[in-house]
Amino acid sequence: MGKNRAFEILETKEGILAENDGIALQVREELSASKTFFVNLMASPGAGKTTTLLRTIEALKDRWRIGVMEADVDSDVDARAIAQTGVKVIQLHTGGSCHMDAAMTKKGLDGLGLEDVDVVFLENVGNLVCPAEFQVGADVSAVILSVPEGDDKPLKYPLMFTVGDVLLINKTDCLPVFDFDVERCRRNIAPLNDHMEYFPLSAKTKEGFDAWIDWLDKKIRETVGCQ
């Protein structure tokens, strides 16, 4: 019981997040034992997660065996798009939840099956808030911010830009019609995150894609081994 109180105060959210982190650690250990590289892709709805994934798969699928987990509240639109590339894909329905947690991710990885996969991408639920709170055991947390959303988003949704390892500034083909300033965006993130890697690119025109692919391929090689 608390001091001078006849009742206990339980910080339930802290407990849930601590439990989640424990499961995320298990996921990480399992993936590390099976030499599987895991990318958690997070962004707002419509920022270009699926389009960026399609281009990324196109660039990497001859080098690595790829698996994709598509997480959505409903529908199978994105899994259908990914299936067109020929890589292994599973659609996960979160049942209304706005993020994937570590237990859901563990279930998804079991459903996908890792025996013939070197690299797994999770397209998290489109949301700039909730997915940032839940670790899923990823090697890389990749965040997409698209030009039409504005360069002030790191100020409004700081946690996402704090937990990210890499920021893909997508839809750079739209820069001429929006007042998004890439340097201002980086300045907004600097106080939150001193290790963020930045790749401005366009999933539509593929401009800037080579640098992102080279960086990701190097990270995968470091984990999975040379191919």
Ligand SMILES: Nc1nc2c(ncn2[C@@H]2O[C@H](COP(=O)(O)OP(=O)(O)OP(=O)(O)O)[C@@H](O)[C@H]2O)c(=O)[nH]1
């Ligand atoms: N102009 C332009 N449009 C893009 C680019 N990338 C994606 N889009 C468009 O943006 C829209 C949303 O793209 P998606 O890839 O479906 O976005 P998403 O983040 O997967 O969306 P949800 O899964 O619904 O959260 C589509 O109409 C894409 O064609 C880009 O680089 N430039």
Ligand SMILES: [Mg+2]
């Ligand atoms: Mg999508």
